[in-house]
Amino acid sequence: MNALRLGFQIERSEIYGPGIRSVYWVQGCTLACKGCWNTQFWPSKGGDLIDVGRLLSELSRRQDIEGITLLGGEPLQQAPEVEQLITGCKALGLTVFLYTGYEMHELDPTMKRCVDLADIVVMGRFVQALRNTNLRWRGSENQTLLVRNSKYKFMKFDDQNEVEIHLDTSGGLSVVGYGSSQLLEIVGLNQHDGTEEEDHRGPTEKEGSKPLTS
Numbered sequence: 001m002n003a004l005r006l007g008f009q010i011e012r013s014e015i016y017g018p019g020i021r022s023v024y025w026v027q028g029c030t031l032a033c034k035g036c037w038n039t040q041f042w043p044s045k046g047g048d049l050i051d052v053g054r055l056l057s058e059l060s061r062r063q064d065i066e067g068i069t070l071l072g073g074e075p076l077q078q079a080p081e082v083e084q085l086i087t088g089c090k091a092l093g094l095t096v097f098l099y100t101g102y103e104m105h106e107l108d109p110t111m112k113r114c115v116d117l118a119d120i121v122v123m124g125r126f127v128q129a130l131r132n133t134n135l136r137w138r139g140s141e142n143q144t145l146l147v148r149n150s151k152y153k154f155m156k157f158d159d160q161n162e163v164e165i166h167l168d169t170s171g172g173l174s175v176v177g178y179g180s181s182q183l184l185e186i187v188g189l190n191q192h193d194g195t196e197e198e199d200h201r202g203p204t205e206k207e208g209s210k211p212l213t214s
Contacts, residue, residue, distance in 0.1 A: 019066030035128030
């Protein structure tokens, strides 16, 4: 199998789609949306090349997850590898939530197969002028949420702001979702652009942080 270049991953999350999901930020994106908060995943170099077969083997041992979520970066700029991963996940009985900045008319045949195979897809460029942190699973109001799997067709997904804090085994801290400035200050992470709230749909990390205590 081919190797997928990943910038970051979380084994288990509850804010990137229905249920508990393994989340993968792919490395590389040329769309360069103004105001993107995941610019660390724009360069095509960097991250780690990980064999798709290895990822599927790891996923097969996570019995408590409902599926995976792919974002980035731009997943469809690694469409052949993403298609392999999606197909393998389906064979494992896992659902797939796919983010892409592309619109349907921009897709080549391989990209289109990825979208068709996914259970839920968020499509469209991030538009800073339409940014809304209260949208669930979307960053700006122009982006569309496509539910392809009948399992989710009639589920009610209320818009809401969500954030998670992850502590890894080495003591590193990651905040994902939309973290307020107050939350980031509490956990010792700095804002990047001086806005009232900083977007962290992608990971913000602090190495060697201590666990939060009440």
